[in-house]
Amino acid sequence: MSNVIDLKEVFAQPDRFMNQEVSLQGWVRNHRKQKSFGFINFYDGTVLSELQVVYEESLPNFEEIQKFAIGSAVFVRGTMVPSAGKNQQFEMKAAEVWLEGASAEDYPLQPKRHSIEYLREIAHLRPRTKLFQSVFRVRSLAAQAIHDYFQSNNFVYVHTPLITANDGEGAGQTFQVTTVDPDGCSRPVDYTQDFFGKKTCLAVTGQLEAEIFAMAYKKVYTFGPTFRAENSNTKTHAAEFWMIEPEMAFCDLHQLMSVEEEFLKFVVRTVMEKAPEELAFLEQYTKTPLTQKLGDFVQSGVARISHHDAIAALREAHAKTPFENEPKFGEDLAKEHEKYLTDELFHSPCFVYDWPKEIKAFYMRQNEDGETVAAVDMLVPGAGELMGGSQREERVDRLVARMNEIGISTDSFNWYLDLRRFGGCVHSGFGMGFERLIIYLTGVDNIRDVIPFPRTPGNCEF
Amino acid sequence: MSNVIDLKEVFAQPDRFMNQEVSLQGWVRNHRKQKSFGFINFYDGTVLSELQVVYEESLPNFEEIQKFAIGSAVFVRGTMVPSAGKNQQFEMKAAEVWLEGASAEDYPLQPKRHSIEYLREIAHLRPRTKLFQSVFRVRSLAAQAIHDYFQSNNFVYVHTPLITANDGEGAGQTFQVTTVDPDGCSRPVDYTQDFFGKKTCLAVTGQLEAEIFAMAYKKVYTFGPTFRAENSNTKTHAAEFWMIEPEMAFCDLHQLMSVEEEFLKFVVRTVMEKAPEELAFLEQYTKTPLTQKLGDFVQSGVARISHHDAIAALREAHAKTPFENEPKFGEDLAKEHEKYLTDELFHSPCFVYDWPKEIKAFYMRQNEDGETVAAVDMLVPGAGELMGGSQREERVDRLVARMNEIGISTDSFNWYLDLRRFGGCVHSGFGMGFERLIIYLTGVDNIRDVIPFPRTPGNCEF
Numbered sequence: 001m002s003n004v005i006d007l008k009e010v011f012a013q014p015d016r017f018m019n020q021e022v023s024l025q026g027w028v029r030n031h032r033k034q035k036s037f038g039f040i041n042f043y044d045g046t047v048l049s050e051l052q053v054v055y056e057e058s059l060p061n062f063e064e065i066q067k068f069a070i071g072s073a074v075f076v077r078g079t080m081v082p083s084a085g086k087n088q089q090f091e092m093k094a095a096e097v098w099l100e101g102a103s104a105e106d107y108p109l110q111p112k113r114h115s116i117e118y119l120r121e122i123a124h125l126r127p128r129t130k131l132f133q134s135v136f137r138v139r140s141l142a143a144q145a146i147h148d149y150f151q152s153n154n155f156v157y158v159h160t161p162l163i164t165a166n167d168g169e170g171a172g173q174t175f176q177v178t179t180v181d182p183d184g185c186s187r188p189v190d191y192t193q194d195f196f197g198k199k200t201c202l203a204v205t206g207q208l209e210a211e212i213f214a215m216a217y218k219k220v221y222t223f224g225p226t227f228r229a230e231n232s233n234t235k236t237h238a239a240e241f242w243m244i245e246p247e248m249a250f251c252d253l254h255q256l257m258s259v260e261e262e263f264l265k266f267v268v269r270t271v272m273e274k275a276p277e278e279l280a281f282l283e284q285y286t287k288t289p290l291t292q293k294l295g296d297f298v299q300s301g302v303a304r305i306s307h308h309d310a311i312a313a314l315r316e317a318h319a320k321t322p323f324e325n326e327p328k329f330g331e332d333l334a335k336e337h338e339k340y341l342t343d344e345l346f347h348s349p350c351f352v353y354d355w356p357k358e359i360k361a362f363y364m365r366q367n368e369d370g371e372t373v374a375a376v377d378m379l380v381p382g383a384g385e386l387m388g389g390s391q392r393e394e395r396v397d398r399l400v401a402r403m404n405e406i407g408i409s410t411d412s413f414n415w416y417l418d419l420r421r422f423g424g425c426v427h428s429g430f431g432m433g434f435e436r437l438i439i440y441l442t443g444v445d446n447i448r449d450v451i452p453f454p455r456t457p458g459n460c461e462f
Numbered sequence: 463m464s465n466v467i468d469l470k471e472v473f474a475q476p477d478r479f480m481n482q483e484v485s486l487q488g489w490v491r492n493h494r495k496q497k498s499f500g501f502i503n504f505y506d507g508t509v510l511s512e513l514q515v516v517y518e519e520s521l522p523n524f525e526e527i528q529k530f531a532i533g534s535a536v537f538v539r540g541t542m543v544p545s546a547g548k549n550q551q552f553e554m555k556a557a558e559v560w561l562e563g564a565s566a567e568d569y570p571l572q573p574k575r576h577s578i579e580y581l582r583e584i585a586h587l588r589p590r591t592k593l594f595q596s597v598f599r600v601r602s603l604a605a606q607a608i609h610d611y612f613q614s615n616n617f618v619y620v621h622t623p624l625i626t627a628n629d630g631e632g633a634g635q636t637f638q639v640t641t642v643d644p645d646g647c648s649r650p651v652d653y654t655q656d657f658f659g660k661k662t663c664l665a666v667t668g669q670l671e672a673e674i675f676a677m678a679y680k681k682v683y684t685f686g687p688t689f690r691a692e693n694s695n696t697k698t699h700a701a702e703f704w705m706i707e708p709e710m711a712f713c714d715l716h717q718l719m720s721v722e723e724e725f726l727k728f729v730v731r732t733v734m735e736k737a738p739e740e741l742a743f744l745e746q747y748t749k750t751p752l753t754q755k756l757g758d759f760v761q762s763g764v765a766r767i768s769h770h771d772a773i774a775a776l777r778e779a780h781a782k783t784p785f786e787n788e789p790k791f792g793e794d795l796a797k798e799h800e801k802y803l804t805d806e807l808f809h810s811p812c813f814v815y816d817w818p819k820e821i822k823a824f825y826m827r828q829n830e831d832g833e834t835v836a837a838v839d840m841l842v843p844g845a846g847e848l849m850g851g852s853q854r855e856e857r858v859d860r861l862v863a864r865m866n867e868i869g870i871s872t873d874s875f876n877w878y879l880d881l882r883r884f885g886g887c888v889h890s891g892f893g894m895g896f897e898r899l900i901i902y903l904t905g906v907d908n909i910r911d912v913i914p915f916p917r918t919p920g921n922c923e924f
Contacts, residue, residue: 004712006616006680025712026680027885045679045711046616073711073887100712101856101887108884124877125884127678136675140619147609154468154508157602161915162624162687163637163702165922175625175657177637177664179691182644182651189644195637195691195701196922202639209915209924213598216589217507218468218488225624225686229641229657239657240625249507249535250466250487250562394563415586415924422570422587423489425535425563453623453671460627460658462671462877 008046010080014089022092023077024051025100027128030111033066040068040097042076048133048277052083052091059097070110071103071128116449123453123462131285134278135450138271139438145270146223146244149263155246156217159224160206165198166412173229174201175239202227207245207429208363208416211392214247214427215419221246223434231457235446238435240455247429253365253374253391254304256428257351260378260387261302269298271441279441286443293381294441296348303350305341307372310352313345330356330371335384342381349380362402363416364390376430383440389430396420470508472542476551484554485539486513487562489590492573495528502530502559504538510595510739514545514553521559532572533565533590578911585915585924593747596740597912600733601900607732608685608706611725617708618679621686622668627660628874635691636663637701664689669707669891670825670878673854676709676889677881683708685896693919697908700897702917709891715827715836715853716766718890719813722840722849723764731760733903741903748905755843756903758810765812767803769834772814775807792818792833797846804843811842824864825878826852838892845902851892858882 004023026044040053053076055065068074078094085091108114108122109129119126126132150157163177179195191199206222213220226243248259272279272294283290305313314327314337325334333341333352341350353376354367364373374391393399396417403410410417438450448454453462466485488506502515515538517527530536540556547553570576570584571591581588588594612619625639641657653661668684675682684707692699710721734741734756745752767775776789776799787796795803795814803812815838816829826835836853855861858879865872872879900912910916915924 008616025887045618046681071885073885101882101885103885104883124674124880127675133678136620137618137679139621140613143619144609144613147606151602151606154470156507156599157605158598159601159687159704159914161702161917161922161924163689163917163922164924173641175639175641176644177639178644179635179637180644182638182640182642182647183649185644187645195693195919196917197920198922200922212586212924213589213914216595217599219508225621227625231657240623242621418586420563421566423533423535423563423565425487452621452675455623455625455658457657458659460623460625460660460662462623462626462674 004075006046007042007044007049007051010051011047011049014080017080018090019079019081021077021079021095023075024092025075026073028068028070028072028074028103029128031068031070038066040074040076042074042092045128045133048130048137048281052085052088053078053094053097054091055094055097059094061098064099065097068097068099069103069105069107071107072099073101073103074098075100116446120448120454127452130281131444132449134275134281134285135438135442135444136452138275138278138282138442139434139450141271141274142267142437142441143223143434145267145274146263148270149266150219150221150246153219155219155221156213158206158210158213158220158222160203160209160222160245162203162225162227163196163200164203165196165200174204175227175229176201204228205243205245205431207247207431210245210247210429211416211419211427214249214429215423215425218249219246220248233457235448236436236439238447238451238454238456241447241451242434243431244434245429245431247427249425249427251391251428252426253353253376253428256389256391256430257302257304257353257376257378260351260376260389260430264378264386265298267437268294268441272298282442282444286445288382288443290443297380300348302378303346303348305350305352306354307352307356308354310337310341314340317344330358332359338379338384339381342379349378349386352377352379360390362406362408363392363399365393366398366402374428378430380440382443383436386436386440387430387432389428391426391428394420394424394426396424466537468508469504469506469511469513472513473509473511476542479542480552481541481543483539483541483557485537486554487537488535490530490532490534490536490565491590493530493532500528502536502538504536504554507590507595510592510599510743514547514550515540515556515559516553517556517559521556523560526561527559530559530561531565531567531569533569534561535563535565536560537562578908582910582916589914592743593906594911596737596743596747597900597904597906598914600737600740600744600903601896601912603733603736604729604899604903605685605896607729607736608725610732611728612681612683612708615681617681617683618675620668620672620675620682620684622665622671622684622707624665624687624689625658625662626665627658627662636666637689637691638663666690667705667707667893669709669893672707672709672891673878673881673889676711676891677885677887680711681708682710695919697910698898698901700909700913700916700918703909703913704896705893706896707891707893709889711887711889713853713890714888715815715838715890718851718853718892719764719766719815719838719840722813722838722851722892726840726848727760729899730756730903734760744904744906748907750844750905752905759842762810764840765808765810767812767814768816769814769818770816772799772803776802779806792820794821800841800846801843804841811840811848814839814841822852824868824870825854825861827855828860828864836890840892842902844905845898848898848902849892849894851890853888853890856882856886856888858886 030041077096083091492503539558545553
């Protein structure tokens with residue numbers, strides 16, 4: 001058994017294994033039986049490709065093999081031989097096939113096309129389909145590419161807390177975390193009796209804590225789960241998702257944009273190199289020019305436009321062909337506006353920077369115009385806002401003034417202000433929703449299908 | 463500004479930078495002033511080492527520089543020159559020094575030794591000390607090494623859910639996650655009105671979901687936060703910690719042990735290669751033979767002993783020099799027993815396998831003796847149990863029988879049983895608490911000091 005290898009090795013070096021004997025363990029995706037022989041479409045999950053295993057009646061357990069149901073776990077040993085089949089270079093001529101674990105006739109993944117909605121209901125089996133094998137391998141490879149990029153550029157990976165007593169930036173509605181029994185507690189609830197001695201919730205961001213570490217290590221990043229209790233049933237919202245939040249000392253807004261661009265190109269290029277087969281499958285499945293889109297992005301520049309100039313361009317377009325929503329100075333962009341900028345104006349991703357301060361968070365650096373903050377969103381074709389970042393307000397007086405202005409108490413943020421009092425400096429960071437990235441990379445457009453076990457309103461299965 | 467480099471580059475290639483001009487941005491850790499010159503101990507967090515920056519009164523802003531307080535953020539430009547100092551190969555002769563951000567006289571990290579307990583209270587500043595710079599860089603490098611090991615061995619990284627409606631394995635007390643207002647809700651609480659339409663909590667393990675993916679990809683791993691609402695105030699317990707849970711199809715208990723050993727050696731070796739300076743500092747700080755311990759582990763084998771034989775050996779030792787707790791067949795090991803096995807019996811880490819079924823989880827594979835399950839703990843000198851794993855029960859009838867026996871309802875685990883009904887196979891996995899690993903790697907023995915912002919009973923700051 002020790003000489004069992006991963007199917008991936010075989011596909012990586014077909015010449016090396018041709019006419020050699022190989023042992024494999026995996027599963028039956030399809031099984032076609034003839035009178036004196038049979039074909040097993042074998043996969044082991046280490047590579048998207050299946051291997052055709054041909055067995056003949058000369059095998060002592062031929063009749064038993066013919067009963068192996070779809071989904072069975074099997075051991076196969078045999079010789080790799082050139083294949084006469086159209087879509088495969090080689091196949092295995094089996095010397096030995098036996099059952100590792102049976103499957104049943106009611107196995108839901110019979111070889112026919114299942115709707116993505118149906119597969120969502122059987123989230124414990126869907127990773128076995130080629131579609132989800134592709135999505136979740138891309139997810140894994142993208143995660144590794146993210147770590148590789150940051151680590152090779154001297155960023156330190158920081159685990160910011162998930163349970164917190166502050167609600168971060170007021171960035172979203174929170175889930176309460178408690179050991180108080182809501183059926184039996186006193187009213188009003190005495191939170192000194194709760195696990196942490198106070199009211200706590202799940203973090204909506206790790207940014208503020210990441211800033212702590214940026215002031216120590218210069219360049220840091222987080223990569224962890226984040227939670228929003230928003231009652232949104234859209235294709236892009238989940239209550240639990242993963243986020244990457246890099247934070248850099250001595251980095252201003254335009255340097256930040258350069259990092260974002262370099263980072264994203266590295267991740268896209270790496271996934272293209274490591275998962276060409278998965279991307280080809282996804283391109284076919286989604287019927288979109290996926291590899292073209294990603295290849296173009298890696299080659300192209302990323303345009304940069306101020307929010308003011310973007311609105312001006314949008315208003316000009318609006319005058320000719322009206323949008324549903326009129327673009328207005330000082331206001332947010334609608335999806336259709338984002339789409340116009342990337343798909344019509346630039347034909348590429350673009351950065352929109354210097355946003356109206358009223359629609360952005362308190363910690364963003366105030367520009368000299370008194371109207372805008374040094375914030376930047378990166379918009380990409382087909383996925384909208386992929387990253388949001390800003391230069392942070394490092395001037396303690398301006399920061400406190402802004403907090404007072406919008407009614408954020410400074411009491412619980414003394415530690416955050418300390419970062420400005422003790423060697424604070426120009427610094428910037430951004431956040432990227434990991435699922436947004438996976439949607440962009442795979443073309444699969446519903447967040448429920450790019451996260452293993454999605455949590456959405458009313459849905460917490462598995 | 464674009465030619466500012468990381469201090470790490472300078473220390474990595476001193477010959478290349480000698481007599482060259484370099485620009486850096488970072489912070490003042492110490493500052494000694496003489497009448498006509500001064501020394502700044504400069505660091506930028508990309509490397510543990512400090513650079514001595516020498517400035518002279520010929521600089522136009524000499525008097526201003528002399529006022530730079532400890533903790534200030536600074537820009538320095540100058541030439542790298544050989545140093546006369548004992549502990550440094552080179553220093554910078556400054557051509558330009560200016561302030562990026564001031565610090566105050568009450569900056570808490572003045573150059574003297576602070577107690578680790580005091581530093582814990584200022585968790586927003588402690589990453590700037592050499593001790594915590596070391597700990598948290600080791601943490602970051604260890605995380606990357608873990609990803610590198612698994613990815614290069616064809617494991618797929620899986621994000622298992624953090625919010626869950628089942629309490630996993632009954633492995634620990636859970637935190638409730640809710641959007642119900644405990645002060646205003648109906649009693650009894652109507653959980654159909656809660657965010658997910660039912661009662662939910664924070665996950666204590668991702669193992670069961672990891673098994674889903676192992677049955678699709680053969681080899682997978684998780685690396686994410688985990689939560690326990692245990693009211694324990696010990697050095698090794700935190701309410702929120704990170705865990706790694708690999709899961710492998712077609713892998714039995716003894717193959718699992720081999721993977722655990724290979725994995726851990728890879729991580730230890732990688733950290734030793736990438737963080738020699740940090741480990742040397744930690745060795746000095748903790749006054750333990752840290753590098754010796756880690757080096758020995760990488761070289762040595764890992765002993766394997768059954769729980770039965772371990773108890774027999776412990777009872778023999780007990781007869782000579784009694785333990786506080788008498789070792790008993792069929793019972794758990796106390797800390798002192800673990801210590802005896804690693805430090806006295808084997809002088810190395812060891813695996814203890816085939817544990818009494820009564821003290822282990824329901825999903826572990828039942829051995830033929832009817833008494834034990836195919837579980838294994840890895841014990842390491844100085845850290846006790848570092849990993850816990852098992853072969854999983856793949857026989858659906860045995861699994862259901864065990865669940866009935868100990869009163870676990872199969873209703874909510876139908877998906878878990880499906881994994882056995884449809885192509886289930888021999889499979890195994892283990893869990894490793896990431897902070898346990900960091901304690902082992904750094905010699906810093908309190909979990910509060912190896913996690914950036916520890917959450918323990920009554921403690922949820924930052």
